Amino acid sequence: MKAPLSWIKEYVEVPADVTTEELTERLTMTGLKLEAIHSPGAEITGPLVVARVLTMEPEPQKNGKTINWCTVDVGDANGTGEPQGIVCGAHNFAPGDLVAVVLPGGVLPGGFAISARKTYGHVSAGMICSAAELGLGEDHDGIIVLPPDAGEPGQDVRPLLGLDEEVIELEVNPDRAYGLSLRGIARDVEVSVAGASGFRDPALRDVPPADDAGWPVVVDDPTGCPVFVARTVSGFDPTAPTPDFIARRITAAGMRPISLAVDITNYVMLETGRPIHGYDADKVQGALRIRRATEGETLTTLDGTRRTLSAEDLVVTDDSGIIGLGGVMGGATTEMSESTTRVLVEAAHWDAVSMFRTGKRHKISSEAGKRNERGVDPTICEAAADRVVELLTTYGGGTADPGHTVVGTPPAIEPVAMAASLPARISGVDIDPEQVVADLEAVGCTVVREGDSLAATPPPWRPDLVDPYDLVEEVVRLRGYDQIPSVLPKAPGGRGLTRPQALRRRVGRTLAGAGWVEVVDFPFVGDADLDALGLDADDPRRSVLRLSNPLSAEAPAMTTTLLPGLLRTAARNVGHGSGSVAIFETASVVLPRDAGPAPILPVDRRPTDAELAELTAALPDQPLHLGLVATGEAAPSGWWGPGRPVDWTDAVGGVRAVADALGLELGTRADALAPWHPGRCAALLLGDVVVGHAGELHPRVCAAFGLPARSVAAEVDLEVLLEHAVHLRPAPSFSTYPVAKEDVALVVPETVPAADVEAALRDGAGPLLESLRLFDVYAGAQVGAGHRSLAFALRFRAPDRTLTEDEIAAARDAAVAAAEERTGAVQRA
Structure with missing residues (x-):
């Protein structure tokens, strides 16, 4: 809203020593935010x-x-x-x-x-x-x-x-429609600027009483149009020029002068906030009727657009049909023109919700609609119409017809109950009850106080004041938002991280320490991503939750696996010149379940426990997963020697490092699952439960995502690992006695997993075993076709003594015997 300062000062006295900057600063602090101060002649210099x-x-x-x-x-x-x-x-x-x-x-x-x-x-x-x-x-x-x-x-x-005029431009919030008028701005100046006084309400005027001699009006929908006022001016001179002061003011307010009759209606709208519409009375046929449109009716509006109307639209009709879209835009058939000599003035109050919906439905943005959809004072329709008639007769040479039509009454305003101490409690500012009453009365409320209880009836120009906290805002804004102290809430006693938080941080620190870099990807996938992973048609990971309004048509579903996002990120980094990439992500995946549609819960009360349970049951499972992708070199080459390329053991090792940090031990077994290479895929087990997979990606998957061949990946259900994790790990105990080193080489069929042999050795060795490590694999003529040799390093130590040779030999032999019995292993000589 642009408002010339001289126009504001016509309605309120501002002390001469109050600068424009001080006035606008105070308005800003009370809710009418300054956008800019314009001076039309600021750029003009010289004579x-x-x-x-x-x-x-x-x-x-x-x-x-x-x-x-x-x-x-x-x-x-x-x-x-x-x-x-x-x-x-x-x-x-x-x-x-x-x-x-x-x-x-x-x-x-x-x-x-x-x-x-x-x-x-x-x-x-x-x-x-x-x-x-x-x-x-x-x-x-x-x-x-x-x-x-x-x-x-x-x-x-x-x-x-008016080139020496200053025009202030204010940002008016949707709930403060009164700020879209000089009347409203001047009232706020009086109550917020120190020393300002003497507010003169331009809508406070004597108007002739309503009678039956005016233009006939019938209102079929009093809810949509509670008040309709009609006045008529005859003998109007359509060639009369707009007075300079009116033209300058509406121009300064951001509107374009058109003709005297139109300019006057715009001038009164800016002055009072009440939108006015003028008809060429000679083109109106019979009584005006206000009703809802019939679905499919049409109207050509003043902008020349033919519009198909909805049954929700409020319209103004005469005997010829629809002549206006009520409160939004008039119709072309009754438009005032250069030949108009009789003007029918309409000042009506319209339902704000209907105005908003009509404007959005027809994509109409007008100055009248902007005010009507925010809520306008319903009590000033007669005064605004009378002001238009006055200006038309003064500057257009017309004569006011004696008839004065008023249909309906303004809606009743309910008082709002509030404790007088509430503003002080909410703001933290010491505001006594007398000041609360004075502030509410200053903004136009009628207040009745009984002890600490107030009943405040809002003024008709403030439809936004509907609950006690709206009244609190009025009191606080008059005190000044800048007067509210900034007080940081006191932090509660430190309780540390929750168990899930601590464990998730442990996972991140472990992987970061091992050289993996954390990334965050979008959780959206499309069919092309799942095809690129090589998933079968019946793979459960293809059962996705599709979004009704996705960000991208190419990725319209929530992901069931972290791998598509990680593979795209790795490929992007490789494409930008990164030869080696090792990244990880911890995020939730979405696993739909057939629980029916989610219920729509009420907003006017707290949902019941049963309603919340029904809502929760309809939500998909969202377990936390951990994904890893690596490509390039695991150990870089250099002057110290050749590097080591990434292989499947790095993917398995990354997950095992996480499990170890959580106090868990993961087993492995050979498996076949997309997108991994058959024969180079390991299932990761926690006990007997498969919690994920790791290994080398299939060559077709690498090609589909643009990754180098033999890239590796892993994905596990991190939620299961966290559930079984050891939160507070006991400090490790160390033995000061010497370690005993024993190496054994076992020949087993190629089909026997090394993990099974390792598990048998560990079980057979007993409590003296400190560590066990596979350090060599050999396949050749010395072990026979279809077999391989697995060499393990066993380390034995007792916490309280030095082990004897007999104890060491017994533990070693027991380990070998267990491996022979469970896997068919034969010890190499």
Whole structure:
């Protein structure tokens, strides 16, 4: 909302020592936020004066254009008192007229410097100005012709044109529609700016009583249109010009002058906040009727658009049909024009929700709709209509018809109960009850107090005040938001991290310490991603939760696996020149379940436990997963020797490191599952439960995602690992006695997993076994076809003594015997 400061001061007295900056700062602190301060003449420098046209000689040019060679009297402003010669291309003025002239040395908006220059065979010493050239409007072709009594030649023209005016632009929140009027802004100035007083309400006026002689009006939907006022002006002169002060003010407010009748309705709307609509009364046929449209009815609105209406739209009709979209935009058939001599003035109050929905439905954004959809004072319809009639008769030469139609009454306003101590409790500012009452009355409330209880009836221009906390806001904003102390809440006693938080951090630290980098990917996939993973048609990971409004049509579903996002991220890094990549992610996946649609819970109360349980049951499972992807070198090459490429053991090792950090031990067994390479995929087991898979990716998967061959990946159900994790791990115990080292080599069939042999050795060795490590695998002629040799390093130690040779031998032999019995292993000599 743009508001000229002089217009505001017509309705409220502001102390002379209060600057515009101070006034707008206070308005900002009370809720009407300053956007900018405009000064139309700020860019204009140099002599800009009143001038009288002395002569005007038309001179046709070869290009078909006719220019006027003019002499103008600029008084002593040119330093000589002699007439000034100026070339002008406009033709809407005549000798004797007073015009605005900028003399050489002046600068107009946009940095346009004026100098004496030769043009069209004359030396033009200045410029006769149009509104556009002075930044006052869009009219480039017409010269500004001043009133005959505007002033003497040579007088500064800035005050006459409002170029010395300051215009404040305010951001008005949707719940403060009163701020879209000079009436509302002036009222806020009075209650918020120190020293401001004497608010004069432009809507407070004596209006003639309603009678039956006015234009007939029938309201079929009093809920949608509680109040409808109609007045008529006859004998209006459609050629009458808009007074300069009205044109300047509506221009400064950001609107374009059109014609006297239209400009007056806009002027009163800006002044009071009440939208007004004018009809050409001679084009209206019969009584006005306000009703809801019939589905499919049509109307051509003032913007020339033919609109198909909804049954929810409020419309104004006459005997010919629909003539207006109530409260939003009038119809073309009854539009005022240059031939209008009878004006039918409508000032009606409309239901705000209907206005909002109609505007959105038809994509209409109008100044009237902007106010009606936010809520306007329903009690000033008669005053606003009377003000329009007054201006039409004063400046348009018309006569007010005696009839005055008023249909309906403003909706009743319910009082709001509040404790007088509530503003102090909410804001933390010491505000006594008397001050609370005074502040509420200052914004227009009628307050009844009994002890600590208040009953405040909001003013009709504040439909946003509906509960006690709205009243608290009014009190606090008048005190000033800047007066509310900034108090940090006291932190409760430290309780540390929760168990899941501590364990998740342990997982992240473990992987980061091992050289893996954490990433965060979007949790969305499409069928193309699942195809690229090589998943079978019946793979449960293809059962996805599809989104009704996805960010991308290519990824319209929530992911059931972390691998697509990790593989894309790894490929992106490889594509940007990273030779080696090792990344991990911990995130939830979404596993749908057939539990039916989720219920829509009420918002006017807390849901019951049963309703919440029903909602929870409809939600998909969202377990926490851990995913890892690596490619390139696991150990870089250098002067120290060749590097080691990433292989499947790195994927398994990464997950095992996490399990070890959680106090768990994972087993492995060979498996076959997409997207891993058959024969190079390991199932990861916690006890007998498969919690994930790791291994080398299938070559087709690497090619599909743009990764180098033999890249590796792993994915496990981290939620299961965290559930079984050891939260507080006991400190390890160390033995000060020497370790005993024993190596054994066992020959087993190739089909026997090394993990099974390792488990048998560990079980057979007993409690003296400190560590067990596979350090060599051999397959060749010495062990026979279809077999391989597995060499293990066993380390034995006792916590309380040095082991004897017999104890060491017994433990070793027991381990070998267990492996022979469970896996068919044979010890190599």
